[in-house]
Amino acid sequence: MSKVELPRDGMIAVVKRDCPTCVLVAPVLEQLATDTSVHLILYSQDDPSFPEGVPDVVDDTDLDVSWTLGIETVPTLVRRVDGEESARLEGWSRTEWEAFTGVDGLGPDLPDWRPGCGSLSVDPARADELAVRHQGGSLRSRRVDLAVLEDDHEAMFERGWTDGLPVVPPTPARVLRMLGGTTRDPQEVVAVVPPDLVECTVEKVAVNAVMAGCRPEYLPIVLAAVEAACTDEFNMHGLLCTTWFSGPAVIVNGPAAARVGMNSGLNALGQGNRANATIGRALQLVVRNVGGGRPGEIDRATLGNPGKYTFCFAEDETGSPWESLAVERGFAPDQSTVTLFAAEGVRGVVDQASREPESLARSFAACLRTVAHPKLAIAFDAMLVVSPEHARVFRDAGWSKARLREELDALLLLDGDEIVQGTGGIAEGMPAGFAGIPLPKFRPGGLLITHAGGTAGLFSAIVGGWASGAMGSEIVTHPIGI
């Protein structure tokens, strides 16, 4: 941080000539600056020869004093006592200025009140440079100079920092802006990121969030997603290594989702919403860049799936007939959370005919049975994303989410005789020892039910999971901080 010298005690005014209010109050400023009982010290943002009648206006054209004091408006009066600010006044108001300075009869010919003008230190054209000058030194990440003759975007591809799509160059100014999205200390370690087991700070997450295209207000959600993904239970390392399709899907619940403009409605699982797209991508970039998890190296997916670029959406809570995913998993409705699920691709469930919940539940069960393979049970989790038109069938019939689960559990109790290896002329299946034993398709807790989507379409979605529970990935719900 640049050193700025400020008077230990006394009164300061920050002004600029380019401000009509400052020009208006120039006679008052001259009076106060020359009144030895007040001894006002003037700082000019644009022209130290203003006001003319004050000989020793301090030059603050580099705006270091204005930035340090956090000036947003000119004129601003600041009183300092024992090296600390004790009071502040913005704009012109005769009565307030008189009370502030203890001098009566200020500017008798002036209007009673005038608002101030914007401070140059918050001008968008200057603010970034000021932030870098004053706070850039707090950033610990290694600086990398991209040469003048290099194309910035090509240079970042060549360094292996991208997922195959262009990234936003993480300049110090952008990273500082991103860090403004959280109150957390930039050097706080958020998680130890696999596979390289690297300690990842808030700053490193911010760097990757910039690259992913996030806005600063998304950062707390990204931080929560990184924390959740890097737990032992979620097992990001294993999820990377597997030859299976899956990658981390992030489901956002609570007020944070609407606050940052996430999509839980039409095309919720698709493209086009910046928050959905970039939050999921930021998590993947952290795993790639900080953790070193790259395809062809630790990531051994046979085919992968497009969701490994990004897979993030919000649950539609207001339109849902049920308690939210987060509430079901033990969180208060006003607590924002991320739920991490080891997701493979999205597949559709068509049922345009069922008007009774029993019938629709049977459709869901028939399709859910095919997750991974119709003859495999317990080993894979799944997420059912129920659309509004399908949810209406359950709402109209008064079915709770628990009731739907109960029905699905019963419908998905598979007959061991039908699914052991070799039956149906298919070598794949459960080991022969399961013959004669009823087997649940999903382990307890292995089926997530959420609500999202547009209001037209009698379609829901099934998202298959990966090896479930302790042998693979546990579904993790984590609170979003600030």
Next chain:
Amino acid sequence: MAASNDSPTVVLDPTGERTAATRVRTERPATLEGLTVGLLDITKMRGDVFIDRLDELLQGRGIETLRFAKPTFTKPAPIDLRQEIATRCHVVIEALAD
């Protein structure tokens, strides 16, 4: 802010910083004795005059030389040419300007 055309962009390293940000240059050899010197003519005017003279001087000292030329000075050397120089020579001298 993004870089202007005449100033480099400084970005923050997004990685775990386990590898060097820049590659270390190969050390300059103490002597050319026993080494093969590549002489690269970028085909700019009179570069060949300079290269011819260097060739003469080096051969006079018993140093093996190999001659190369870029198809055009306006573009980077083709990757095959760079590869050939890298595999056949220990050092390279390039005549850059006329």
